[in-house]
Amino acid sequence: MKAYRFKGLLQKDGWLMPAFVRLDEQGNILEISEKKNKSFTYSNVNGFALPGMQNAHSHAFQYAMVGLTEQHDSKNNDDFWAWRKAMYQLALSIEPDQMEAIATMLYAEMLRHGYTEVAEFHYVHHQPSGTPYLNKAELGERLVAAAKKVGIKITLIPIFYQKGGFGQKANDGQRRFLSSNIKEYQQLLQSSKTAIEQYKSAKIAVGVHSLRAVEPVVVKELIEQLDDSLPFHIHVSEQLKEVEASLAYLGKRPVEWMLDNLDLNDHFHLVHATHLTKSEATRLAQSKANVVLCPSTEGNLGDGLFSLKTFQKAGGNWSIGTDSHIGLNPFEELRILDYGQRLISHQRNTFTSETQGNSGLFALNNLIFSGRKAMGVATSDFFEKGNAFDALVMDGKVPILNVCTKENLTSTIVYASDVSMHLGTIVNGEWVIKKGQINRSIKQNFIAALKTLKNR
Numbered sequence: 403m404k405a406y407r408f409k410g411l412l413q414k415d416g417w418l419m420p421a422f423v424r425l426d427e428q429g430n431i432l433e434i435s436e437k438k439n440k441s442f443t444y445s446n447v448n449g450f451a452l453p454g455m456q457n458a459h460s461h462a463f464q465y466a467m468v469g470l471t472e473q474h475d476s477k478n479n480d481d482f483w484a485w486r487k488a489m490y491q492l493a494l495s496i497e498p499d500q501m502e503a504i505a506t507m508l509y510a511e512m513l514r515h516g517y518t519e520v521a522e523f524h525y526v527h528h529q530p531s532g533t534p535y536l537n538k539a540e541l542g543e544r545l546v547a548a549a550k551k552v553g554i555k556i557t558l559i560p561i562f563y564q565k566g567g568f569g570q571k572a573n574d575g576q577r578r579f580l581s582s583n584i585k586e587y588q589q590l591l592q593s594s595k596t597a598i599e600q601y602k603s604a605k606i607a608v609g610v611h612s613l614r615a616v617e618p619v620v621v622k623e624l625i626e627q628l629d630d631s632l633p634f635h636i637h638v639s640e641q642l643k644e645v646e647a648s649l650a651y652l653g654k655r656p657v658e659w660m661l662d663n664l665d666l667n668d669h670f671h672l673v674h675a676t677h678l679t680k681s682e683a684t685r686l687a688q689s690k691a692n693v694v695l696c697p698s699t700e701g702n703l704g705d706g707l708f709s710l711k712t713f714q715k716a717g718g719n720w721s722i723g724t725d726s727h728i729g730l731n732p733f734e735e736l737r738i739l740d741y742g743q744r745l746i747s748h749q750r751n752t753f754t755s756e757t758q759g760n761s762g763l764f765a766l767n768n769l770i771f772s773g774r775k776a777m778g779v780a781t782s783d784f785f786e787k788g789n790a791f792d793a794l795v796m797d798g799k800v801p802i803l804n805v806c807t808k809e810n811l812t813s814t815i816v817y818a819s820d821v822s823m824h825l826g827t828i829v830n831g832e833w834v835i836k837k838g839q840i841n842r843s844i845k846q847n848f849i850a851a852l853k854t855l856k857n858r
């Protein structure tokens with residue numbers, strides 16, 4: 403049995419200070435209290451424990467190309483679609499060992515930044531030729547192996563990808579992604595369920611790349627067949643061109659079509675949902691579907707700003723994801739999201755509701771609760787008796803944190819911290835990263851993989 407004493411521990415309504423936590427052998431919480439239980443000895447941690455963060459949207463392989471698409475030509479447009487071309491080139495060249503080495507490095511970095519769970523939106527399934535691997539979930543299995551190696555929790559989302567755009571056949575650059583029909587996708591899903599069995603902290607979810615990549619009537623048919631207790635993830639309305647193509651093909655905008663044709667509920671996680679009308683944002687919030695926002699990637703790709711105020715006003719829930727991994731700091735995601743809204747509204751109160759006026763705490767409540775739903779986990783507080791103890795611990799010796807009152811600490815962390823202030827990350831009661839130290843062999847394997855990939 404383990405027992406920790408922290409300077410503070412953050413729950414959904416605020417800090418316990420100090421906090422005494424006892425865990426069972428598996429790292430599940432037995433007791434949380436502001437008072438010491440005298441029958442036990444606690445190991446003293448000079449730090450503030452926040453709940454482990456959820457990264458609700460990741461394409462691990464894209465980490466290999468961060469920073470590579472920033473050579474711009476003043477004469478030509480460089481937009482999302484040009485970036486996608488570079489991403490396809492990378493997707494076509496990655497071998498299983500490289501995938502595993504890249505994901506291992508990336509997941510270690512996620513832990514270092516405070517993420518303890520990742521939802522891997524995984525669509526590179528086949529061999530570079532386009533032929534399926536003998537094990538249909540070969541690459542998904544490599545992602546789970548990578549997560550297991552570093553100790554991050556993973557929700558593997560094998561993605562259904564069928565087409566090259568609304569009413570268009572897939573192109574050759576997409577050959578590693580494709581399942582031609584629901585039956586093939588179900589086989590992939592089945593193999594993926596087997597792939598997660600190697601790791602007790604792995605879960606499965608389901609998903610479709612986008613309405614442009616799977617025929618919308620097939621999306622509807624698939625959803626009717628799937629186990630509706632699993633989270634369902636989909637990219638939607640990221641680009642204006644996609645909205646225009648949807649209007650031309652379906653006579654409706656993508657989110658409008660989903661609202662009118664699918665029974666949306668809180669198992670749905672719509673990634674980006676950048677371009678919404680006021681009515682779509684309100685209806686989406688009312689449906690209880692979640693939105694997964696990826697502010698650093700959306701900014702980097704020039705997607706646009708999400709209608710956050712309208713969505714929140716109607717009670718909408720959102721989480722965050724690092725998507726292309728151009729940014730890996732959860733607090734930076736929250737800041738980019740908030741500052742984008744402040745810059746267009748000329749107001750500072752993005753993250754508020756009638757019951758929560760503390761920006762930092764409001765933001766973390768969304769990140770954690772909607773993020774956990776994206777992983778397939780339902781909870782009612784940040785740390786709860788019976789649940790695993792997963793935490794990001796901030797260093798209590800950092801002067802600006804050390805002098806904070808309970809009221810100011812969360813927002814100081816969210817708005818003014820960097821990764822040098824992290825003491826470490828705990829998963830299932832064990833430290834998986836301390837003082838930013840990542841195992842040397844993980845770095846060496848990553849460097850070797852990128853050298854053989856020859857893309858940078």
Ligand SMILES: [Zn+2]
Pocket residue numbers: 459461523637673725
């Ligand atoms: Zn994505």
